[in-house]
Amino acid sequence: MSIDGSNSAGLSAAHSPGSRFTVTRATPASTITLLIAVPMILILAALPAFANRTLLQELFYVFTMLALAQLWNLLAGSAGLISVGQQAFVGTGAYALFAFTVVGGLDPILSIMLAGVTAGVVAIPAALIVFRLRGAYFAIGTWVVAEVCRLILAQVKQLGGGTGTSLPPDVASSMIGLDFVRNLFTVRGPAARDIISYWLALVLAVGTFVLVYRLLRSRYGLALSAIGDSEAAAESTGVDVFRTKLFIYVVTAIVTGMAGALIFLQKARISPDGAYSLIDWTAYVIFIVVIGGIGTMEGPIIGVAVFYLLQYYLAALGSWYLILLGGLAIMLMLFAPSGIWGVLSRRLDISLFPVRRRLVGPLKHSAGEQNGES
Amino acid sequence: MILTLDNLTRSFGSLKAVDGVELEVAAGEALGIIGPNGAGKTTLFNLITGLLRPDAGAIRFDGRDITQAPPRARCIAGIGRSFQIPHPFENLTVFENLLVAAIHGRRQREAQVVDACGDILERTGLIDFANRRAGTLNLLGRKRLELARALAGSPRLLLLDEIAGGLTEAECSELVELVRAIRQSGITIVWIEHVVHALVAVVSRLVVLNFGRKIIEGEPRSVMASAEVSEIYMGIAA
Numbered sequence: 001m002s003i004d005g006s007n008s009a010g011l012s013a014a015h016s017p018g019s020r021f022t023v024t025r026a027t028p029a030s031t032i033t034l035l036i037a038v039p040m041i042l043i044l045a046a047l048p049a050f051a052n053r054t055l056l057q058e059l060f061y062v063f064t065m066l067a068l069a070q071l072w073n074l075l076a077g078s079a080g081l082i083s084v085g086q087q088a089f090v091g092t093g094a095y096a097l098f099a100f101t102v103v104g105g106l107d108p109i110l111s112i113m114l115a116g117v118t119a120g121v122v123a124i125p126a127a128l129i130v131f132r133l134r135g136a137y138f139a140i141g142t143w144v145v146a147e148v149c150r151l152i153l154a155q156v157k158q159l160g161g162g163t164g165t166s167l168p169p170d171v172a173s174s175m176i177g178l179d180f181v182r183n184l185f186t187v188r189g190p191a192a193r194d195i196i197s198y199w200l201a202l203v204l205a206v207g208t209f210v211l212v213y214r215l216l217r218s219r220y221g222l223a224l225s226a227i228g229d230s231e232a233a234a235e236s237t238g239v240d241v242f243r244t245k246l247f248i249y250v251v252t253a254i255v256t257g258m259a260g261a262l263i264f265l266q267k268a269r270i271s272p273d274g275a276y277s278l279i280d281w282t283a284y285v286i287f288i289v290v291i292g293g294i295g296t297m298e299g300p301i302i303g304v305a306v307f308y309l310l311q312y313y314l315a316a317l318g319s320w321y322l323i324l325l326g327g328l329a330i331m332l333m334l335f336a337p338s339g340i341w342g343v344l345s346r347r348l349d350i351s352l353f354p355v356r357r358r359l360v361g362p363l364k365h366s367a368g369e370q371n372g373e374s
Numbered sequence: 375m376i377l378t379l380d381n382l383t384r385s386f387g388s389l390k391a392v393d394g395v396e397l398e399v400a401a402g403e404a405l406g407i408i409g410p411n412g413a414g415k416t417t418l419f420n421l422i423t424g425l426l427r428p429d430a431g432a433i434r435f436d437g438r439d440i441t442q443a444p445p446r447a448r449c450i451a452g453i454g455r456s457f458q459i460p461h462p463f464e465n466l467t468v469f470e471n472l473l474v475a476a477i478h479g480r481r482q483r484e485a486q487v488v489d490a491c492g493d494i495l496e497r498t499g500l501i502d503f504a505n506r507r508a509g510t511l512n513l514l515g516r517k518r519l520e521l522a523r524a525l526a527g528s529p530r531l532l533l534l535d536e537i538a539g540g541l542t543e544a545e546c547s548e549l550v551e552l553v554r555a556i557r558q559s560g561i562t563i564v565w566i567e568h569v570v571h572a573l574v575a576v577v578s579r580l581v582v583l584n585f586g587r588k589i590i591e592g593e594p595r596s597v598m599a600s601a602e603v604s605e606i607y608m609g610i611a612a
Contacts, residue, residue, distance in 0.1 A: 019488065020489055021491075022488070023484075078465075219484060222466065222470060222473060222474050222477065223474065225465050225470075226463045226466065226471075226474045229461075229463040229464050229465055229466070230461040232425055233457065233461035234463070234474070235425075236425065236455060237474055237475040237478060238450050238475065238480075238481070239446065239478045240478070241446070295465070356466070356470065356505075356507075357467065357470055358469075358504075358505045359469040359488070359495075359504040361492050361501075
């Protein structure tokens with residue numbers, strides 16, 4: 001047996017030099033998806049040239065919600081870390097943006113980056129607390145952390161205390177690239193701001209998607225899934241459970257904080273209740289992920305589309321809209337717990353953004369063939 | 375000695391699950407552990423792998439005291455195990471289950487371990503299920519996967535917890551051949567098993583546990599013929 005592990009656990013018999021097995025993930029569907037996705041993103045980037053301001057504002061909301069949904073899905077869908085406290089990082093990022101721009105006098109776009117870092121720093125002590133908890137207690141713990149953040153920020157007089165504050169007009173108009181956009185599209189200041197926000201939201205959504213996708217396909221993704229399925233077995237096979245969870249929690253917090261900063265830069269008004277809203281930044285996000293399909297890359301995209309359409313047509317119903325939303329989510333969890341994409345992908349047997357590896361090699365006939373079958 | 379247990383003790387409330395167990399395992403040896411249900415066999419494994427901490431006593435692996443080491447450190451040091459109740463990573467494919475153990479247990483890059491994982495899948499009869507979600511395997515498939523995943527971590531000491539239960543005669547002799555081959559490759563084996571004839575076909579020494587205590591140990595035939603074992607297994611084995 002070789003201790004260096006260079007052969008298959010030292011079992012005797014043929015081990016030919018060179019690679020016998022290869023790993024692949026691409027499918028025809030995934031290749032086509034990639035070929036479609038690139039021009040689609042380019043069209044979306046060019047959209048401000050044709051679209052009106054309302055459409056850009058609506059898409060801004062869709063993109064930011066998509067980013068939040070992908071991030072929540074990374075935690076809950078793979079590692080089983082069901083957080084109901086992601087508003088802690090949305091709110092902290094948002095308040096950090098106001099602090100850096102209003103108090104610190106920094107550029108808004110630079111402040112978005114710094115807001116992400118701030119949320120990441122807050123996530124470290126938060127993780128040390130909530131990771132001591134399991135299952136439902138973990139969820140409650142994340143919510144408590146968010147509430148504590150909200151109550152603390154309500155004490156900060158420089159940022160408006162409990163009633164909140166507005167972003168001074170000169171902050172928004174100092175944004176990098178504003179003049180460039182104004183000249184490019186020959187629009188006024190506020191419209192130019194919307195265009196920049198729209199682009200930032202597009203970058204955020206695409207960037208988050210690529211980040212989550214790459215993470216899930218990496219060794220971290222493997223470890224996260226293993227942890228989600230059995231922490232004891234993961235630990236016993238050499239996975240550093242705590243560090244893997246901490247890493248993913250902090251990365252998620254950083255990007256969630258950047259999303260929060262961008263959202264409230266666009267809103268230009270902040271209050272503790274709005275920034276740390278459980279409904280706006282976690283409940284809706286969970287709805288999007290659950291309805292679309294938890295644990296998949298495709299799910300949040302479908303979920304955000306459904307969510308947007310429901311809101312567009314039904315938001316006028318007021319409270320009934322929320323009741324409807326909740327009812328729909330419960331029905332789906334009962335009858336199609338894998339969400340719309342879960343049902344579709346099983347029916348059609350396709351994956352547009354495959355995460356799982358496929359081993360390709362000399363597929364020998366083995367004696368136990370019938371026995372592993374369920 | 376690759377593994378030494380010194381006065382190992384662990385209680386659950388008033389129940390002494392493992393009670394002052396002394397055990398030495400030599401490198402390259404295959405040791406069998408038998409005993410009735412509740413004798414403390416699986417608790418012993420959980421103590422060796424670090425999922426449980428002992429109330430008293432010490433564990434030495436390869437000369438190092440690992441009594442306080444976390445499970446992950448013990449895995450990386452070279453202790454692999456299969457769980458009695460299979461714990462597959464259900465949402466990963468069978469191949470990826472091995473990959474987790476190979477990458478994290480051996481601390482190597484993915485490209486370096488793909489072939490090794492493929493080889494283990496072939497030897498454990500799982501190659502045709504390599505790309506299936508582990509959650510779709512039946513009990514037998516899951517038990518094989520437990521063994522395959524433990525091997526993927528390239529252990530020096532392999533702890534097997536009831537891997538032969540529920541197998542047909544043919545499958546059982548196939549498994550015996552596999553474990554024998556693993557042993558011949560130099561991996562030390564400690565095997566808990568109720569299917570005694572499978573066990574004695576491989577191991578050179580047998581330990582009997584009852585109520586958390588080591589009752590008897592020695593050469594398998596003489597242990598099975600002993601009065602102590604007849605008494606414990608009255609009407610079952612003997």
